[in-house]
Amino acid sequence: MSSTTKASRIGEEIWKTRVDKVNAELVTLTYGTIVAQLCQDYDSDYQEVNKQLDKMGYNIGMRLIEDFLAKSGVGRCANFRETADMIAKVRTSVIRNGYMSEQVGFKIFLNVTPTVTNWTSDNNQFSLIFDENPLADFVELPDDGRSQDELWFSNILCGVLRGSLEMVQVQIEAHFVSDVLRGDDTTEMRVSLVRYIEDEMPPEED
Amino acid sequence: MPVYSFYIFDRHAECIYKRLWQPRPTSLAGKASRSGSDLVGLGQTVRSTDDDAKLVFGTVFSLRNMVRKLGGEEDNFISYTTSQYKLHYYETPTNTKFVMLTDLKSPSMRIALQQIYINLFVEYVVKNPLSPTEHPGGVGVNNELFEESLEQFVTRVLS
Numbered sequence: 001m002s003s004t005t006k007a008s009r010i011g012e013e014i015w016k017t018r019v020d021k022v023n024a025e026l027v028t029l030t031y032g033t034i035v036a037q038l039c040q041d042y043d044s045d046y047q048e049v050n051k052q053l054d055k056m057g058y059n060i061g062m063r064l065i066e067d068f069l070a071k072s073g074v075g076r077c078a079n080f081r082e083t084a085d086m087i088a089k090v091r092t093s094v095i096r097n098g099y100m101s102e103q104v105g106f107k108i109f110l111n112v113t114p115t116v117t118n119w120t121s122d123n124n125q126f127s128l129i130f131d132e133n134p135l136a137d138f139v140e141l142p143d144d145g146r147s148q149d150e151l152w153f154s155n156i157l158c159g160v161l162r163g164s165l166e167m168v169q170v171q172i173e174a175h176f177v178s179d180v181l182r183g184d185d186t187t188e189m190r191v192s193l194v195r196y197i198e199d200e201m202p203p204e205e206d
Numbered sequence: 207m208p209v210y211s212f213y214i215f216d217r218h219a220e221c222i223y224k225r226l227w228q229p230r231p232t233s234l235a236g237k238a239s240r241s242g243s244d245l246v247g248l249g250q251t252v253r254s255t256d257d258d259a260k261l262v263f264g265t266v267f268s269l270r271n272m273v274r275k276l277g278g279e280e281d282n283f284i285s286y287t288t289s290q291y292k293l294h295y296y297e298t299p300t301n302t303k304f305v306m307l308t309d310l311k312s313p314s315m316r317i318a319l320q321q322i323y324i325n326l327f328v329e330y331v332v333k334n335p336l337s338p339t340e341h342p343g344g345v346g347v348n349n350e351l352f353e354e355s356l357e358q359f360v361t362r363v364l365s
Contacts, residue, residue, distance in 0.1 A: 202219040
């Protein structure tokens, strides 16, 4: 598991020295306000809210990945497992062939280190378990009988992951399968590899 | 240490930024076309900068792929030299390619290109919330902050 320890060292180092920090409550409140506004705008159509959050995250991810790469200087991940570690530790570095280390990624941007687990035997799917989630501090889902079944409060994270990995030519699908806000024991995101994206060629000339 | 030109290509193989400094020596045009592609006729003396960008892209793209075939997925080419100019290359994991043409005497510009990516491109283009995430035709890259800083970087730091 040397790639795991390497990823966590990168994440730790960058978090300490190269990241501008903001007040966690400011983030929580800002994000909460966005979700609340979306719920209002879409008339509590939570499916639509999930979709919008994912889309916002996607656009954020496409930019965030560049910042991650610039700060961490990591290269491409050799395989999906390495990517998973990187995402969790750094959450920034995705890599070619594979993966960005999501672990590193989460560390750099949220100072959270999710656990990577539940790999499928073909190494194409894994879960991220969040022990803590700064986005969801102070949050209680609306008591309308539906939000607990339909709204994924932190769905923006799925989009961020999707957007950032796509930029390093890894197409994935991500969704939450449980959330402590809904009364589950853990907050778990399921990430599956769809395919590696090929290099694009310039358009043919006549 | 003259810098002749600088190009950025995005992951869709499009040239999203180009900048020319010194007028290239006239013979450079011929050299570039020969190294770029044999298909370009030798009689072609006047080429637009758009054509140049396409040739440069074709060259670095083929060269990169060849290098990876021979040296493994992790391998990357850094520069090549002709009798007229030196081409420096840097590629990010997101497939954005930075290319710089300089004179023969300049040292490796790999670090310089990396600095341009980290300190100028990411800071002024990617992190600009109002610039689009994709840059068809160079939209969003050609902003004042980026251009000025690039100018300063090239004139002050590199020369």
